[in-house]
Amino acid sequence: MKASAFLYPWDVVGDPDAARRIADLGVQQVTLASAYHSTRALTPRHPRHRIVTAEHASVLYPVDEAHWAGHELRPYAAGAWAPGDAYGEAAAALAEAGLEVHSWVVLAHNSRLGAERPDTSVVNAYGDRYPWAPCIARPAVAAYLVALAAEAAVRPGSAGTELESCGWYGLAHLHAHDKIGGVGLDEAAQYLMSLCFCEVCGAGYAELGVSPEALAAAVRDALRPVWAGSVAGAAEGVPSGVAAIEKLLGAELAAVTLAWRGEVARTLQESAVAAVRSAGGPGFQVLLHADPVPYHTGANAGVDPAHILGVADGVVLPCTGGAASRMLPAFAAHAAGASVLAANFTVVSGMGGAPGSLARDAALAQSLGATELRLYHGGLASTVDLATVSSALPR
Template sequence: MRASAFLYPWDVTGDPEAAGRTAALGVRQVTLASAYHSTRALTPRHPAHRVVTAEHAAVLYPPEPGRWEGRDLRPYPAGAWAPAGDDPFGRAAEALADAGLEVHSWVVLAHNSRLGAEHPDVCVVNAYGDRYPWAPCIARPAVRAYLAGLAAEAAVRPGAAGTELESCGWYGFAHLHAHDKVGGVGLGDAAQYLMSLCFCPDCRAGYAEEGLDPGELAALVRRALEPVWAAGGSGAAGWPEVEKLLGAGPAAATLAWRTRVARAVQEEAVGAVRAAAPPGFRVLLHADPAPYRSGANAGVDPRHVLGVADGVVLPCTGGAAAREAVLRPFAPHRGEGAVLAANLTVVSGMGGDPGGLAADAAHAASLGATELRLYHAGLASDADLRVVAEQLAALD
């Protein structure tokens, strides 16, 4: 199976050994961030630093002024962690290519706290009226135009042979925000769905198109969540649990609206990339087969998304049951050449199991996976990387 390792440009730039070390793992490809959200990341082997603090979502290349002229929503250049006017993606991509690795860009779309802080009117607004600054609402026309432009620019970078689009869909309540203090009431994905429903003007109009009164729907959501707050949480998961909380009719109507918007955003983003890319440029989406889910792995309809993109990258860490849940829905719809990439965490300190990589990969392949993604070669310890290299060699 073709394997790709995730990296940030700062893992490579300034470290003359990084590209060769990555190639020595046995991977053929690197998925290299070109547009990324704020983060604090370890760099365990870098000769110049051990921690990189990316203070806000940014593009890791010089954005094209002409593309964004006259637009309120535009990408932010990076700060000192990736100097403005420089091209850390381009420099890292060149070093990786020199080591014999194929580079694909990694683009984070609908996840940007600075954008939401500076433009609060574009944020998801929950049923209580709270805004989520990290989650631009993809139903807003300005957001959709911004996402399509960002997808095209950040994906089609010099040196990239393809791209992977993350957060290409709805983002919601779940977010590891700075110093999160939301664990006092545990929410399963059914309650998460209710807390992720947006009530901005565009979404209110969308619910009305689906036959719902948006004010009554917001009140219904609040009533449905009251027992969850009172009980200290709910681990209920799955769409039937959403229907129990909200009622089958209202639940179906909200999902119809959100699915319609998400499909349009995915089609527009992929279309924008294809229009800017040379022939053969591959476009994958980080995805979840449950359309009601939101987040980095946006909920999709498997049949639809495999008719739009060249494939998907699926979260496959968490055991055999987790892999089956995400891979099986896609397998019947995979046409010739479509990619089902199993994303496996190989950082033991982040809950990964590098020692189980070969077995996990074999199980994923039996479920239809065609490629592997290894999260994350820049964050892993030396010990983890040695095990990854052994496991990939065993797969050969």
């Protein structure tokens, strides 16, 4: 199977050995970040630094001012962590080493946007804003994300793209000094805490026949026992999935939220893919980081497998820790001959990955329908982890 390693431009720029080191792993492709959220990243082999702090979400290339003319929202430029055309410089070095380069574009995940423009953020049933989570139902946000997808995906030297966070973001979020784990939230409670009640979403609920005020009150009532510690989890006989949401919120209200959010997400996904295809031209590959449960939120956006495989060229699926058996069959059932089902495995031991089991995991993924591999992350992994990966990949 074709394999691709994720990288940041700062893993390559300033390190003359980086591109050849990645090529020597045995991968054929690199998935290189062109638009990324804030992060603090380790660079264990770079000759000039060990820690890179990307202070805010940004594009990692110079923006085209004409492309953004008339847009209410626009991307932020990177700081010292990715000056100039960091993406272009890294892509050129990787291509020279014989690697195919695809862009890696993070969309609906932007804490700086939420801090500077609070009106763009998801608002929960208690009125709390999630500054890391742009509300994709808001017209200005959707227009921004589609324009960002088109520009950040189709960078010079890129043969395709992978769109991350192309859908709803919710409560779950890696956050500095996080203190929200005091009450365990099961999947249904996480869903209720991820519902948005901004005025646009409120109008959407109203169009479906439900008062947004009444819906928010119902969410708060449903969650009251949760805050007292009564989440049942996955015990025998306890409903899961949509049934669990319906048990908390009631079938009618649950259906309204699922319908509204599903339609908004599908519209964004269709628009983003269409914009990228228009900018990229024939043969430009478009994949989405995805989850087969449509109401899931986050980097791997929830999608309807049958729908998304009719829109994009394929999906990238998180398969670490046994997740392959949940992720892959749901998409394999709807895949056409050319559909890409990329199984994404964390290969950084310090981040919960298991590079030593990559060969076995890849074989299982292939038996479940995977057509390609993704390795997260070529820049973050230790030298020992990379050596283990290299020995597992076929030559």
